[in-house]
Amino acid sequence: MREAYHVELEDLAANLADMSLQAAAAMKKATQALLEADLSLAEQVIGDDQKIDDARAENEEKAYALLALQAPVATDLRTVLAVIHAAESLERMGDLALHVAKAARRRHPQATLPEPVRKYFAEMGELDVRLAEKVADVIKSRDVEAARALEEEDDRVDEIHRHLFTVIMDKDWEHGVAAAVDITLLGRFYERFADHAVSVGKRMVFVATGKMPGYAHDEDL
Amino acid sequence: MREAYHVELEDLAANLADMSLQAAAAMKKATQALLEADLSLAEQVIGDDQKIDDARAENEEKAYALLALQAPVATDLRTVLAVIHAAESLERMGDLALHVAKAARRRHPQATLPEPVRKYFAEMGELDVRLAEKVADVIKSRDVEAARALEEEDDRVDEIHRHLFTVIMDKDWEHGVAAAVDITLLGRFYERFADHAVSVGKRMVFVATGKMPGYAHDEDL
Numbered sequence: 001m002r003e004a005y006h007v008e009l010e011d012l013a014a015n016l017a018d019m020s021l022q023a024a025a026a027m028k029k030a031t032q033a034l035l036e037a038d039l040s041l042a043e044q045v046i047g048d049d050q051k052i053d054d055a056r057a058e059n060e061e062k063a064y065a066l067l068a069l070q071a072p073v074a075t076d077l078r079t080v081l082a083v084i085h086a087a088e089s090l091e092r093m094g095d096l097a098l099h100v101a102k103a104a105r106r107r108h109p110q111a112t113l114p115e116p117v118r119k120y121f122a123e124m125g126e127l128d129v130r131l132a133e134k135v136a137d138v139i140k141s142r143d144v145e146a147a148r149a150l151e152e153e154d155d156r157v158d159e160i161h162r163h164l165f166t167v168i169m170d171k172d173w174e175h176g177v178a179a180a181v182d183i184t185l186l187g188r189f190y191e192r193f194a195d196h197a198v199s200v201g202k203r204m205v206f207v208a209t210g211k212m213p214g215y216a217h218d219e220d221l
Numbered sequence: 222m223r224e225a226y227h228v229e230l231e232d233l234a235a236n237l238a239d240m241s242l243q244a245a246a247a248m249k250k251a252t253q254a255l256l257e258a259d260l261s262l263a264e265q266v267i268g269d270d271q272k273i274d275d276a277r278a279e280n281e282e283k284a285y286a287l288l289a290l291q292a293p294v295a296t297d298l299r300t301v302l303a304v305i306h307a308a309e310s311l312e313r314m315g316d317l318a319l320h321v322a323k324a325a326r327r328r329h330p331q332a333t334l335p336e337p338v339r340k341y342f343a344e345m346g347e348l349d350v351r352l353a354e355k356v357a358d359v360i361k362s363r364d365v366e367a368a369r370a371l372e373e374e375d376d377r378v379d380e381i382h383r384h385l386f387t388v389i390m391d392k393d394w395e396h397g398v399a400a401a402v403d404i405t406l407l408g409r410f411y412e413r414f415a416d417h418a419v420s421v422g423k424r425m426v427f428v429a430t431g432k433m434p435g436y437a438h439d440e441d442l
Binding site for chain 2: 067077084168176178184185
């Protein structure tokens with residue numbers, strides 16, 4: 001029984017890693033759609049979101065079945081619960097990529113972002129995608145150091161996010177309120193995506209070490 | 222054993238209801254701090270947030286212990302997992318109230334909100350507080366109709382939230398970009414708070430009926 005259990009747990013982890021790669025792919029396309037006002041790419045992200053939602057539901061069902069049939073205790077129990085929490089964060093990352101894609105679609109054929117901030121979104125997009133890809137690796141490897149290293153990339157996202165506010169609130173800002181509002185929301189989507197990625201990484205540290213390294217909190221601004 | 226189990230489950234639900242009342246109180250004070258530029262009230266919300274975080278951690282520990290010691294199956298298992306998810310949403314509601322309080326503190330002694338939008342935040346604040354209070358009732362009563370009725374209040378929050386964008390993006394908006402950015406973020410905090418309240422309500426419907434009425438999704442804008 002224990003062996004069957006560990007096989008199932010590995011399956012769950014593999015599905016989880018796959019969800020993270022799906023979230024990475026969604027954010028990659030959504031960022032490209034945003035930067036290049038590419039409507040068909042935006043539509044693709046919007047259409048694909050259901051797949052991540054379904055993967056989460058499936059993952060949760062499997063985790064429930066595992067709990068009900070195997071009644072794991074101690075570390076095994078915490079592992080299953082970490083998987084359930086991680087699946088929730090990964091679904092949320094998919095939603096945030098979806099929000100970016102919808103913003104790109106809403107302004108199409110206009111570009112959503114004025115020139116001076118495009119480079120910041122390009123960089124946050126790259127960081128978010130890389131974070132989600134690394135999270136997939138961490139889920140598979142349970143590498144505690146790699147999980148901890150996620151925070152550095154998250155710090156860089158936070159830094160860009162904070163800088164965006166100084167750009168749009170500058171007295172020389174000449175792109176108006178509507179663009180500033182879009183940038184505010186989009187910046188938050190990228191920042192939250194990175195937070196959730198770190199949070200999944202922390203859950204995996206917990207699975208590996210039995211210790212939870214504090215919850216990831218978003219910034220207020 | 223089953224009886225001890227149900228007593229523990231009732232305890233968990235009582236703690237959950239208490240967390241919802243804490244979130245309601247936090248949002249009530251945060252909104253007052255925001256509307257009246259009341260620094261000491263804002264500080265109080267900021268200082269109290271740890272209590273909701275601790276309540277969530279305690280709740281999670283108890284749920285884990287219950288799973289490990291009682292190995293519940295079927296509906297009982299789903300109930301415990303619903304409690305774990307609900308505690309996460311309630312903690313998040315506390316965080317969102319915290320964000321509102323921090324926004325009030327950041328602009329102090331200036332008012333964060335220009336006059337034309339104050340009434341909208343007053344109303345969203347009331348709706349959010351009422352939602353969290355009703356969620357506490359629903360957790361205790363498992364009243365499916367009351368849980369479903371939460372969506373109406375959430376719809377009203379969404380409506381105000383959408384309207385805020387038309388106000389700040391109007392060509393006659395004369396309060397500048399910084400205020401628009403604050404309003405954008407604050408509006409989202411109130412909107413997300415209501416979403417999480419509805420999501421807890423749905424988890425409780427699930428506990429009562431065994432059927433999950435779809436996930437609560439936030440709006441993109």
